[in-house]
Amino acid sequence: MKTLLPVIAICPRGLEQVVANELVSLSHHIKPQLKKGGVFFIASATDVCMLNLWARTPTRFLIQLIRTQVKSARELFNCSKKINWKEWFLPKRTIKVDVNGRGFPKDVSLRYASLVVKDAICDSFRDDCGTRPSIDTNSPDIRVWVNFDNNLVTISIDSTGQPLYKRGWRADDFIAPLKENLAASLIKLTGWDKKAPIIDPMCGSGTFIIEAAGIAANLPANFILSKKRAFAYQLFANSSPFSDVDIGEILMDAEKAWKTPTDNSFTFPTFLGFDVLKDNVVTAKKNAAIALPSYVADKIFWDVKPLYSLTRPNFDSGLILTNPPYGKRMGSLTLTKELMVNLSSILKTKFTGWTFWLLTPEKNIVSKIKLRASEKIIVKNGDIDCFWVRFNIFEGSKFRKGKKDANIGQSKSS
Numbered sequence: 001m002k003t004l005l006p007v008i009a010i011c012p013r014g015l016e017q018v019v020a021n022e023l024v025s026l027s028h029h030i031k032p033q034l035k036k037g038g039v040f041f042i043a044s045a046t047d048v049c050m051l052n053l054w055a056r057t058p059t060r061f062l063i064q065l066i067r068t069q070v071k072s073a074r075e076l077f078n079c080s081k082k083i084n085w086k087e088w089f090l091p092k093r094t095i096k097v098d099v100n101g102r103g104f105p106k107d108v109s110l111r112y113a114s115l116v117v118k119d120a121i122c123d124s125f126r127d128d129c130g131t132r133p134s135i136d137t138n139s140p141d142i143r144v145w146v147n148f149d150n151n152l153v154t155i156s157i158d159s160t161g162q163p164l165y166k167r168g169w170r171a172d173d174f175i176a177p178l179k180e181n182l183a184a185s186l187i188k189l190t191g192w193d194k195k196a197p198i199i200d201p202m203c204g205s206g207t208f209i210i211e212a213a214g215i216a217a218n219l220p221a222n223f224i225l226s227k228k229r230a231f232a233y234q235l236f237a238n239s240s241p242f243s244d245v246d247i248g249e250i251l252m253d254a255e256k257a258w259k260t261p262t263d264n265s266f267t268f269p270t271f272l273g274f275d276v277l278k279d280n281v282v283t284a285k286k287n288a289a290i291a292l293p294s295y296v297a298d299k300i301f302w303d304v305k306p307l308y309s310l311t312r313p314n315f316d317s318g319l320i321l322t323n324p325p326y327g328k329r330m331g332s333l334t335l336t337k338e339l340m341v342n343l344s345s346i347l348k349t350k351f352t353g354w355t356f357w358l359l360t361p362e363k364n365i366v367s368k369i370k371l372r373a374s375e376k377i378i379v380k381n382g383d384i385d386c387f388w389v390r391f392n393i394f395e396g397s398k399f400r401k402g403k404k405d406a407n408i409g410q411s412k413s414s
């Protein structure tokens with residue numbers, strides 16, 4: 001019988017339900033429990049390997065090794081040393097211990113907790129094997145995560161390694177890209193039926209369009225045929241529960257999905273990505289060519305186009321998704337406000353029947369869209385609270401009048 005493991009799928013705050021839904025859709029027997037910034041579930045090592053390859057919305061999958069109360073650095077050391085580390089990896093591997101959470105014991109700081117757990121791991125190897133792993137804070141083979149929640153400590157081993165939003169398709173360094181798993185989660189939050197056309201009128205490096213195309217084509221999110229990525233579980237010891245996973249079979253399924261156009265390839269949605277800068281459109285196109293099989297990438301239409309010349313394609317309805325520049329990393333706030341006023345009038349006059357979704361951290365930008373927001377969801381983009389706001393554009397929809405910021409009301413999480 002296969003060992004069942006306690007697993008947590010880490011994700012941006014506010015997106016836990018989206019992640020839970022995706023996990024269940026990929027593996028029907030999963031019973032997810034929502035936590036802050038993660039989804040807990042029990043699964044086999046085979047499931048974890050499959051999910052690492054297919055899941056679009058989580059950041060990483062951690063295997064919980066211990067979860068207990070600790071009131072001091074000594075207790076933290078003792079509980080860390082109790083873990084049978086050599087079952088999981090060999091001392092020749094490099095390690096890094098990351099700590100997060102809140103409510104640390106009195107004599108433990110975040111930095112000190114990392115040292116204590118690292119010492120416990122090294123002592124445990126020295127006792128058992130006479131040698132210890134070395135530390136690599138930049139590119140470790142094995143990552144250990146320590147989470148505190150008011151004296152309740154959870155120590156986990158990372159099965160993913162490089163976070164899942166680094167899918168491996170970014171060709172160039174683009175200044176302000178959305179993280180791939182955030183973009184995918186936002187698309188899922190729209191309730192998109194995988195058929196309606198999608199436009200990103202300020203597509204930058206193309207993240208929304210590329211993720212949406214991957215979703216429509218039912219592709220494994222973290223698999224690129226020409227550039228297979230490595231996962232941390234591949235460096236686990238032969239004694240770990242991952243040793244009897246048939247990774248070849250899991251990879252074969254992913255490869256098959258990549259090579260085989262799905263049934264809906266004939267009714268594949270229309271995807272349009274525009275940007276005012278030619279370089280960005282070139283980058284987006286290059287990214288799509290790496291991220292997607294050619295039979296999918298070739299169906300995307302990219303063009304250099306300023307927002308003011310956006311026209312409606314020949315569809316009664318569809319989605320417009322975008323995250324405009326907002327002045328911190330790109331552009332200026334004043335310019336973006338003007339852009340949004342412009343966009344409001346284009347939406348109102350040309351896009352009746354469509355739905356517009358805007359991602360921004362700035363309430364000021366939302367208030368420039370002179371349409372009534374029908375849904376406002378707060379999501380974390382890194383450390384920044386952002387609004388994912390929905391506007392339905394219907395016949396006779398009035399320009400919203402009223403106070404500045406009036407259309408940011410009660411926030412609703414997914």
Ligand SMILES: C[S@@+](CC[C@H](N)C(=O)[O-])C[C@H]1O[C@@H](n2cnc3c(N)ncnc32)[C@H](O)[C@@H]1O
Pocket residue numbers: 174176177178179201202203204205206207208274275276277280305306307308322323324325326330331339
């Ligand atoms: C924050 S970035 C979008 C990032 C994108 N979501 C990604 O993941 O790469 C905003 C984009 O808006 C584009 N932009 C700014 N002003 C524009 C305009 N007037 N018309 C069209 N695109 C514009 C910028 O060139 C930039 O690529």
